[in-house]
Amino acid sequence: MARHPEYQYLDVVEHLLTKGDRRIDRTGVGTLAMFGVMLRFDMSNGDFPVYTTKRVYWKTAIKEMLWFLTGQTNIRSLLQDNVRIWSDWPLAKYRKTTGEDISQDDFEARILADEQFALQWGDLGPVYGKQWRRWLGPDGREHDQLADVIATLKSNPTSRRMLFHAWNVAELDKMALHPCHMTYQFFVSDSKPYAAIGEPKGKLSLMVGQRSNDIGLGNPFNVCQQAALLAMVAQQVDMIPNELIWAGGDVHLYLNHVEMAQTLLSRAPRPFPKLALKRRPGSIDGYRIEDFDVTGYDPHPPIEAPVAV
Template identity: 50%
Template structure:
C-alpha cells in the first residue's frame, strides 16, 4: 500500500485498534476493542474528499443525512422516503421494546413510509443533531418564578456570520451535546463538536470534528464524508477555500462482530483519489440539494456488510 494515500491513516487506525485495543463491554452488549484518543487529517484542497476506497461508501446517503441535519428534522421519515437507512434501527428497537410487537425491520420501515401518523408517533428520534444545530432550546424565567421556552439558537447561521465578520475568532463552534436533553435522544450525539478555523492567510477554512464515540468500521466513513461536505458548503457560503479536515476520536472502537469486515478491508489497497464538486452556490447553507453534489473518480472496492450495534 502507498504510504502517501490519504486512506492509509484510516487503515492504520483500524489495524491498531484491532491489534492493540482493550476489549470492553459496551452499552450494546456486543463488545468492542477500543483505544482512547485518535487523530486523522485530510486535505480538502483541490476538491479532495476523504471518501474511503477500500470499500464502497454510499456517499449520497451521507450527503442526504447531512442535508437532513441542516433542516433540524428529527423524524426518520424524510430519510426513509429517500431510501436512506442510517437511522432505522433505533426507532424500530424502541417500537418493539415499548409495544411488544416483534415486527421485522423492513416492515416497520415500510409503515414509516406509508403511514404519516405512524411515523409521527414512532419515527421520531428526539432532539438529535440537527435540532441542536439549528434550534438549540432556550428558556426565560418569568416574574412568578416559572420559566417558558424562548427562541431557539441557530448555531449554524451564527457560525457562518462569525466566520464572515470575525474570522480570527476561536468560537466558531457547532455543538450537539445538550446535557439537558440527552435522555430524550434516541442516541446522544457521537460526532458532537465541530470547530471551524480560518487559516493564517485568511483564505482557507479548516474544520476540527471531535467525536466522543466512534464506530470505526461503519460510522467513521460516513462521518468523515459528512464533515468534509459540511466544511465545503460553509466555505462556499463564506467565500473561503476548503483547507483541512482534522478528525479527533474519544472512545475509538471496533465491534467484535465486525471481524470479517475488518480483516477483509485491511487486505485491500486504496485506489484513486475521488473529488467532490458543488455545482452551485445555494442562496444559504440551508438551500443545498443532493443534486448540487457530484463525486468524480470514485472506483472503490465492493461494499462490505456488517451488523449495526444498536
C-alpha cells in the same frame, strides 16, 4: 511519493485489531477500543476523503448531513429520501413497547404511509439537527448555532469561537442516541476579508470532535459527510476548503466487525475522488444531493456488516 491519507484510517483499524482493549459495551456486542485518535485530510486540491478500501455510499452519508441541516428529527423524511440508517432505534423502541415483532421493512412502510404513526413512532428526540439549528435556551428562545458560525466567518474570520455542538445535557435523556460527533469548530487561514469579488477570502478548515466512533461503519460515513459540510460552508463564505481534522475519543471496532477489518487491511487504497459543487444556493439550507459532483471514485467492493443498536 506521499503516503495515501487513507492509511491513517487503516493504521487505526490495525491498532484496534492487534492492541485494542477488549470491552463489553452498551450494545452487548463487545468491542476492541482505543482512546484518542486524530486524522487529517487535505481538501485544498479538490480531494474528497471518501475511503476506497471498501465502497462508501457517499450519497447516503451526504443525505444524512443535509437532513441534519434541516433541523428535523423524524425518520420519515429520511425514508422518503431512501435513507434507512436511523430506523434501528425507533424500531427497537416500537418492538419493546408494543411487543409486536414487526419487520424493519414493514415498520418503515408504516412510517411512510401513516403520518400519525410516524409522529408517534418515527421521532428520534432532540438529536443532532435540533441542537445545531434549534438549540432551546432556558428563556425559551431557539438558537441557530450553524447560522451564527457562518455569520461570524463572514464578519470576524479569525474568531476562536466559531463552533457548534450537540451535547445538550438537559435533553440527552430524550434522544434516541446520545450525540457521537459532538463539536464542530472552524478555523480560517490566509484570511483576506477584503478580497475582490470572486477571489477567495481565506482557507477554511474544520475540526470535528467525536466522543465515540464505530471505526468499521461509522467513521467512513462521518468523515465523508463532514467533508461535505466543510465544502458547503466554505462555498457560503467565499473560501477554499482546506483541511478536515477528525478527532475521536473512544474509537472502537465491534467484535462482529473483525472479519471486515481484516479484509480492509488486505486492500490497498486507491486515489480519493474529487468533489465539486454544481451551484451555489442562497444559504446553507439550499443544498440538495444533486449539487454534489463526485468524480473518479473507484473503490474496492462493499463489505456488509451489522449495526450495533
